[in-house]
Amino acid sequence: MDAPTQNLISTLLLWLVVFSLTTLPVACFSLSVRGSSPPPPIIACKSTSEVQKAIDIYINPNNVVLELGAQLSDTSIHLCRAVGSYGRAVLVDVKRKEATSGRSHGRNTTLFLKESNDAATTTHDVTAEGDSFVDRSEYHELEQFDQWRELMDGERQYDALVLDVGSMIGNDLYLTALSLATEFIARQQRSRAIIIKSKVLTAFSQRIIHSQRLLDGTVKLPAKDELEKYSNPIIIPCVGVSDYRRTIPLIVQQEDHVIEVGCHYGTTTSILHDAAVINGDDGFCAGVDIGEKIIMNAKKRYPGIIFEVVDAWNTLELIKLKRGYCRIDSSLGYDVVYADIGGLSGAHGLLE
Secondary structure: OOHHHHHHHHHHOOOEEEOOOOOOOOOOOOOOOOOOOOOOOEEEEOOHHHHHHHHHHHOOOOOEEEEEOOOOOHHHHHHHHHHOOOOEEEEEEEOOOOOOOHHHOOOOHHHOOHHHHHHOOHHHOOOOOOOOOOOOEEEEEEOOHHHHHHHHOOOOOOOEEEEEHHHHHOOOOHHHHHHHHHHHHHHOOOOOEEEEEOHHHHHHHOOEOOHHHHHOOOOOOOOHHHOOOOOOOOEOOOOHHHHHHHOHHHHOOOOOEEEEEOOOOOHHHHHHHHHHOEOOOEOEEEEEEOOHHHHHHHHHHOOOOEEEEOOOOOHHHHHHHHHHHOOOOOOOOOOEEEEOOOOOOOHHHHHO
């Protein structure tokens, strides 16, 4: 794995802060752009109240903050109070049909729009606490979601982003949230925080264990009989080949079915094989790579280990590989997957 990719993966999975109503942050990661200053933290929140807690911690008076998926309700009000009379809250949402969308419920434009405020009665101009935010907010209703990028044009710099993924795009997808965060970081060099309301991103972050925490004993994985194969496995990012290999005794157990994607000349695969396979019968280990010459070299170096040319994006071929060698074992998939994939030093490649 090339050095830029190692650094990107390390920082990506190091700073995601997960808020709970009653506990301190338990995990964190950030998205890094090569050659830039340390990236801002991404704060994943599963509820509106957690978003408000994050705003209290990360948003300061006088900040300029972009809110995508603004409902002009509790979060928008909380944000406007946080930036103060000398700050700016840029509130953005996609235009919706009032008759068919429940997302419009609870909006009160008179608190934020000067035009509405002028036309409304004084009873609708302020909150119960007497607040009006016309002096510090602007509201943009977009025809299409992609138009949010137009708010990045020009010289305006944002101190933070508040994003409600489900509200803005209609689906709570964590890769979409991370992609938006990546683009925002690339365009906004001075931003200090990205606050995202997303249940799936919060759940995703809780599956990440940095290799350093595993190696120093801060975190221990459950015993094998307590782990089950499922679609949301634990993810352990590593910095460098040394840490990558040092995790093997802590992760791989005898009789595991293991595959290394991007095996290169097979050195790590051979260590995985020794940890998982007993007497050549129980357990399974294979290494795959896309380069034919690389696999030929791996087979010469380690003739007793399975190496095959497979495109890692073709997951069906990865499943067929094991079925071809383990005809007795009918289970699908692998207990552990090690991945050492170079060439993904760009943020889009990493997300893919």
